[in-house]
Amino acid sequence: MTDPLTSWSLDTVCRVEFGPGRIELLPELIAATGHHRAFVVTDPGLRAAGIAERVLKILTAAGVEHAVYDEVAPNPSTGNVDAGAARARGFGPAAVVALGGGSVLDAAKGISLLVGNPDAAAADADRLWEAADGLPLIAVPTTSGTGAETNGFGVVEDTTACRKVYIGHPSVKPCVALLDPELTLGxxxxxxxxxxxxxxxxxxxxxxxxxxxxxxxxxxxxxxxxxxxxxxxxxxxxxxxxxxxxxxxxxxxxxxxxxxxxxxxxxxxxxxxxxxxxxxxxxxxxxxxxxxxxxxxxxxxxxxxxxxxxxxxxxxxxxxxxxxxxxxxxxxxxxxxxxxxxxxxxxxxxxxxxxxxxxxxxxxxxxxxxxxxxxxxxxxxxxxx
Ligand SMILES: NC(=O)c1ccc[n+]([C@@H]2O[C@H](COP(=O)([O-])OP(=O)(O)OC[C@H]3O[C@@H](n4cnc5c(N)ncnc54)[C@H](O)[C@@H]3O)[C@@H](O)[C@H]2O)c1
Ligand SMILES: [Fe+2]
CATH class of the missing domain: 1.20.1090.10 (Dehydroquinate synthase-like - alpha domain)
Incomplete structure (x- = not known):
């Protein structure tokens, strides 16, 4: 038995949309963030599997203006996050859609946060926990593993300092976890x-x-x-x-x-x-x-x-x-x-x-x-x- 006197707090409030084909709700979920444009973060594997194309088609069909950063590497680096953030800053205000496994979800959290903090870089992760809010994030996991859609931090390799940094902020905890098992079939x-x-x-x-x-x-x-x-x-x-x-x-x-x-x-x-x-x-x-x-x-x-x-x-x-x-x-x-x-x-x-x-x-x-x-x-x- 866990000790009944142990103190704890619960903050699991994020919208969860679950079910085959649920990805079709994406345009509506983007609109619910107050944005009508989307910045999609994904990786080459999702491109090769045709999953990124399927999702981008849904956005195009619904008339959602979007840009894509698709270069996240497995075990993403600060360089990945900085490059994605540079592109996202250029695109301007938007909801961020993280489409991929834990690597993409983690990188997208960093990218969202850096857009809200224009002078910061991913290597500043340690001092960003109390910085300004990032862009709202919709997590669309395509692996059934990390559970990274449930929290507001990412694990990123600082390639210059040779260490793992935790980049995160309460504002980049995904506001929606869009769980569509069809995306994992391949x-x-x-x-x-x-x-x-x-x-x-x-x-x-x-x-x-x-x-x-x-x-x-x-x-x-x-x-x-x-x-x-x-x-x-x-x-x-x-x-x-x-x-x-x-x-x-x-x-x-x-x-x-x-x-x-x-x-x-x-x-x-x-x-x-x-x-x-x-x-x-x-x-x-x-x-x-x-x-x-x-x-x-x-x-x-x-x-x-x-x-x-x-x-x-x-x-x-x-x-x-x-x-x-x-x-x-x-x-x-x-x-x-x-x-x-x-x-x-x-x-x-x-x-x-x-x-x-x-x-x-x-x-x-x-x-x-x-x-x-x-x-x-x-x-x-x-x-x-
Ligand atoms: N933030 C957290 O809470 C948390 C927790 C645990 C791990 N992590 C991080 O998550 C990362 C690992 O994530 P992962 O295990 O999901 O793997 P991953 O995101 O690195 O993906 C592995 C490979 O699978 C491919 N892939 C993903 N979905 C696919 C699909 N549906 N069809 C075909 N190919 C697909 C990707 O393109 C990639 O090449 C690590 O970087 C780890 O540090 C984060
Ligand atoms: Fe794990």
Missing amino acids: LPPAATAATGIDALVHGIESLASRGANAFSTAYAAQAVTMIGHSLPLAHRDGSDLQARAELMMGAHLAGQALTLSGLGLVHGIGHALTAHTGTPHGVALAAVLEEVMEFSTPRAREPYERAARALGVTPPADGDWARAAVAAVRELSGALDVKRPLRALGADRSLLPAIAAGAVADAVTRNAPRLPEEREVLEILTRVY
Whole structure:
């Protein structure tokens, strides 16, 4: 049980539009922001998949004047955000439409904010939290993973200072999350697996987080049920719209949960692994998920039981629900073929101490149910090497 005396506040108010074909509402949603023009942020993958064209056609048909920045890179950089902001400033007042995965959503938050702060650059992120408002943002996720549509910050690589910066502001938390599962039908199986595991980890880490409360737990438990059921189906058959829809809703709920509760050590290690090797976020998480759950079990028996029940696990004969949860996660991850040893992810053995140190120092780790020492993280990393 989470402590009933824990204080918390809830600010999930953003409009959510969910359903196949809902993308057609975009012109109306833009008008509801008070703007009649749109600045669309997207990436080359969405162009290649034909999704950007589908959406731009809807804007053209409705007579919505628009401009596009389509050069966001995976793990976007401050350079990306600055270039997008320069184009958006040139275009003038508009609603910003972020069309893509977490990378695009994150970059678009920075772009929106910089338009409201004409003298700032993305590298000023640390002082922009109390700056002027950005442009209103409509988030249209095309992966079912990060839940980035639920919060007002983006993770961006400052390529000059060689560090990750959090760029954000309350005004760039999306005012609408437009969740249309049709937009995810073409996501390839490997990307479906990696982004889906990210969403599953959000649910599991949110359940076990020190910051969990009744709201986050309710969202996270439902998220784990929906993701556990739909992820293998969407991975096996990407054209299964029912599975895509369930997965998208599950990932969104997991995002709502983590925004309220915080996460834990799987994300701490995942961030450090990505920083050192460039491994995609979900693949980095999958590499250590079960091992971190085993490490955390002494402090997370109850949340792991909740996770196991949410995954539909048969009651274990020995009553060890936590072990059953780990086994269920191992089976799910195995079916997705997403877990790789660290040596296959480009992590030289000599990098492990730096990855362990990075994981312990990452603020996300502070919510872990069992706080690790560097030596303990190194042991986990060595086991999965
Ligand atoms: N702000 C947050 O709360 C938050 C949380 C977690 C992660 N993130 C960030 O999100 C990023 C990862 O996002 P992601 O996992 O969604 O991946 P991504 O946005 O990097 O996309 C991965 C690839 O998939 C392609 N793609 C996306 N949707 C597609 C579709 N429907 N069909 C075909 N191709 C498609 C993209 O073009 C891209 O090449 C990282 O930069 C991470 O730091 C942010
Ligand atoms: Fe994540």
